[in-house]
Amino acid sequence: MNSSQLFGITTLTYLLSSAFYIGLLIFKNKKIGLIGLGLAIFGATALTAALGLRWYESYQLGIGHAPLTNMYESLVFFAWCTTLFYIFLEFKFKIRVVGAFVMPFAFTAMAYASFAKGINQQINPLIPALQSNWLIAHVMTCFIGYAAFAVAGGLGLMYLLKKSAVNRGLAENSLTGGLPELKIIDDLTHKTIIFGFMWLTAGIITGAVWANEAWGTYWSWDPKETWSIITWFVYALTLHARFTRGWSGSRIAWLAIIGFISVFFTYFGVNFLLSGLHSYGSS
Amino acid sequence: MATKSKNPVWVFFASVKLALFLLITLASTSIIGTVIQQNQPAGQYVQQYGENMAGLIQMLSIDDMYNSWWFLALLGIFSLNLIICSLERIPNVIRIIRKDNLTTNPERLHKMRLHKSIQLSGSPAAAQQAVTDYLAGCGWKTKSRDKENGPLLFSQKGGWTRFGVYIVHVSILTILLGAVIGSSNFAQKVLHKPDFAFKGSIMVPESQETDFIFAFQSGDKIDLGFTIRCNYFTIEYYDNGMPKTYLSKVSVLEDGRPVPLKNGETVHNLEVNRPLTYKGITFYQSSYQPYSDFLVNITNTNSGEGHTHNSIISEGKQIEFADDNISFGIINQETRGEAVQRVKIWFTDNQGDPSIFWLNNDQEAVIERPSGEYTLRVKQLYATGLQVTKDPGVWWVYTGCGMMLFGLFVAFFMSHRKIWAHVYEDDGQPTVIFAGSANKNKVGFEKIFTALVDGFKESKKV
Numbered sequence: 001m002n003s004s005q006l007f008g009i010t011t012l013t014y015l016l017s018s019a020f021y022i023g024l025l026i027f028k029n030k031k032i033g034l035i036g037l038g039l040a041i042f043g044a045t046a047l048t049a050a051l052g053l054r055w056y057e058s059y060q061l062g063i064g065h066a067p068l069t070n071m072y073e074s075l076v077f078f079a080w081c082t083t084l085f086y087i088f089l090e091f092k093f094k095i096r097v098v099g100a101f102v103m104p105f106a107f108t109a110m111a112y113a114s115f116a117k118g119i120n121q122q123i124n125p126l127i128p129a130l131q132s133n134w135l136i137a138h139v140m141t142c143f144i145g146y147a148a149f150a151v152a153g154g155l156g157l158m159y160l161l162k163k164s165a166v167n168r169g170l171a172e173n174s175l176t177g178g179l180p181e182l183k184i185i186d187d188l189t190h191k192t193i194i195f196g197f198m199w200l201t202a203g204i205i206t207g208a209v210w211a212n213e214a215w216g217t218y219w220s221w222d223p224k225e226t227w228s229i230i231t232w233f234v235y236a237l238t239l240h241a242r243f244t245r246g247w248s249g250s251r252i253a254w255l256a257i258i259g260f261i262s263v264f265f266t267y268f269g270v271n272f273l274l275s276g277l278h279s280y281g282s283s
Numbered sequence: 284m285a286t287k288s289k290n291p292v293w294v295f296f297a298s299v300k301l302a303l304f305l306l307i308t309l310a311s312t313s314i315i316g317t318v319i320q321q322n323q324p325a326g327q328y329v330q331q332y333g334e335n336m337a338g339l340i341q342m343l344s345i346d347d348m349y350n351s352w353w354f355l356a357l358l359g360i361f362s363l364n365l366i367i368c369s370l371e372r373i374p375n376v377i378r379i380i381r382k383d384n385l386t387t388n389p390e391r392l393h394k395m396r397l398h399k400s401i402q403l404s405g406s407p408a409a410a411q412q413a414v415t416d417y418l419a420g421c422g423w424k425t426k427s428r429d430k431e432n433g434p435l436l437f438s439q440k441g442g443w444t445r446f447g448v449y450i451v452h453v454s455i456l457t458i459l460l461g462a463v464i465g466s467s468n469f470a471q472k473v474l475h476k477p478d479f480a481f482k483g484s485i486m487v488p489e490s491q492e493t494d495f496i497f498a499f500q501s502g503d504k505i506d507l508g509f510t511i512r513c514n515y516f517t518i519e520y521y522d523n524g525m526p527k528t529y530l531s532k533v534s535v536l537e538d539g540r541p542v543p544l545k546n547g548e549t550v551h552n553l554e555v556n557r558p559l560t561y562k563g564i565t566f567y568q569s570s571y572q573p574y575s576d577f578l579v580n581i582t583n584t585n586s587g588e589g590h591t592h593n594s595i596i597s598e599g600k601q602i603e604f605a606d607d608n609i610s611f612g613i614i615n616q617e618t619r620g621e622a623v624q625r626v627k628i629w630f631t632d633n634q635g636d637p638s639i640f641w642l643n644n645d646q647e648a649v650i651e652r653p654s655g656e657y658t659l660r661v662k663q664l665y666a667t668g669l670q671v672t673k674d675p676g677v678w679w680v681y682t683g684c685g686m687m688l689f690g691l692f693v694a695f696f697m698s699h700r701k702i703w704a705h706v707y708e709d710d711g712q713p714t715v716i717f718a719g720s721a722n723k724n725k726v727g728f729e730k731i732f733t734a735l736v737d738g739f740k741e742s743k744k745v
Contacts, residue, residue, distance in 0.1 A: 128555035221321065227317060
């Protein structure tokens with residue numbers, strides 16, 4: 001068994017898990033949801049093993065480093081963080097159906113990593129700029145934040161769907177009937193954003209300290225840095241709007257979605273559309 | 284405060300609306316600089332965007348927008364907004380923290396969301412003592428005041444956590460202050476001391492030294508106040524050809540003598556991610572330049588240490604070391620890209636035929652000659668490119684970053700918790716009512732409150 005087989009198993013498991021969670025959304029059968037959760041846990045376990053194995057394999061190649069150094073590895077790590085964060089949420093807040101809005105993200109990341117053109121799956125040695133202990137701290141903090149924001153974005157979408165169904169007076173047995181109450185989704189979105197905001201802040205700070213160590217400047221307005229601060233502003237705005245102006249509901253749901261678009265651009269768009277210091281993340 | 288709040292300027296800068304507007308504006312204008320490439324020559328903007336757009340770009344300094352007057356002004360207003368909105372609200376927070384909670388009417392306790400009454404036995408005085416002792420034992424030191432129908436006890440924790448959000452505000456100001464202190468523009472234009480804070484670079488060929496660098500942008504020469512020497516530079520590669528290490532061995536010299544560095548030695552292995560800091564100035568491995576010259580190092584092992592010759596030579600040139608009566612030249616070379624792989628050496632001690640052989644770059648060779656044994660090393664000459672930074676503001680920035688994480692944690696996850704207990708007589712029996720409130724994380728506090736009250740009930744059973 002090698003890591004790429006395990007990555008394949010994970011991708012398949014996430015697809016099934018997404019399908020079962022969506023099944024739960026449609027049929028509102030608790031057993032279907034339980035299978036979805038079981039698959040998510042199994043997939044996350046396989047992915048943990050796969051990441052560990054890939055780490056080990058890099059040492060076998062004599063170029064040992066944590067599997068966090070290119071687009072392929074970061075996508076996989078994003079899927080890992082998102083699933084673990086979601087499983088944690090499900091156990092803490094008992095809101096199974098949210099999986100229908102989160103697991104597809106994790107599956108998409110895995111599938112994109114595995115099948116998209118131009119994504120290099122090889123384990124490559126580390127270029128000098130990446131040879132630092134800050135690598136793990138920086139990537140981990142950022143991606144925990146990204147994962148939380150992905151979940152918050154999913155929750156925002158869920159809120160808006162439920163809200164529009166409520167507004168149109170759709171009955172409880174419609175598609176959105178199985179979703180948690182609006183107040184609960186709203187509260188969860190808010191908590192998730194707070195959690196993500198802490199980690200994004202830590203991610204930007206570790207990145208700044210590392211940049212100062214490697215390049216002699218903690219902030220150079222490189223597109224990746226700039227987009228991370230744009231994202232930070234968007235969520236800072238969201239939190240202020242809620243705390244001081246009492247915003248909630250649809251407006252916060254929209255901000256959660258806009259925030260995630262900004263995260264997505266920070267992570268993806270910058271690498272593919274703009275040029276800058278973070279270019280090693282794009283292949 | 285009341286007089287100040289009437290001042291419309293003050294009200295404007297204290298408002299949250301301004302904060303929201305600034306966050307939106309900073310976020311959206313920041314996008315411009317990620318789409319339009321920064322710090323390009325003027326001609327390129329004309330080529331890319333046309334004459335008119337390029338004019339606009341120049342007028343609004345969009346080619347260097349994060350240092351433009353309008354972006355810095357936005358950051359300035361943002362800072363003012365942070366300061367004034369904090370000043371406006373902090374007195375109120377102090378009032379809340381200092382509030383005398385013993386003036387609370389005991390009747391209100393029954394209306395609080397979290398409250399619980401427990402009947403006790405014995406005298407009211409003993410009951411009061413029991414409640415006081417129990418709460419103190421659980422870490423809630425109480426103050427008490429006698430009310431009409433019995434004493435009211437109060438205890439609070441985490442009042443200071445109400446400052447969490449202001450810790451975050453101050454942290455942002457600290458970071459911005461650090462950025463100003465470390466800014467080379469500020470050092471040049473305001474302090475008129477360009478060596479107070481700068482960023483620049485210098486190329487230092489191997490075996491050479493420098494006591495100045497060139498500042499970025501202005502290109503001005505800045506004296507270091509000491510000398511830095513590059514002893515050696517090399518690039519190591521992985522098997523697949525990717526670069527593995529860029530390494531410069533550097534020394535710092537004062538009055539011509541190498542000084543011990545932080546590692547206790549006089550040589551620092553400068554690599555990417557392993558900078559060298561000396562007297563507040565930090566050197567980073569940032570680039571390199573291969574030359575067509577060679578560094579030659581020849582030792583006559585018979586005559587001992589003293590007879591080592593170092594020199595720089597180009598291909599096709601011959602050099603002589605008269606005291607050892609030897610001559611040396613490089614007559615051919617093999618390169619991959621700009622990097623020399625091996626060189627063909629011509630060497631003679633003027634006794635018998637000259638030695639001619641291929642030698643790998645930077646590898647030692649031993650030559651047996653009629654006059655004795657020589658060791659020889661030939662290395663392609665490189666210059667190391669150092670980025671040189673002096674940033675006295677960086678510790679402000681780091682302190683601000685630490686404060687920000689701490690402040691966010693306090694603001695989001697810690698709360699101001701209050702517990703009241705009122706001991707009164709109900710049908711001639713001493714009764715205590717507990718009540719509590721927290722400004723945040725109410726679910727978590729409810730658990731603490733319930734456990735506290737249940738614990739008291741348990742302790743009374745024994």
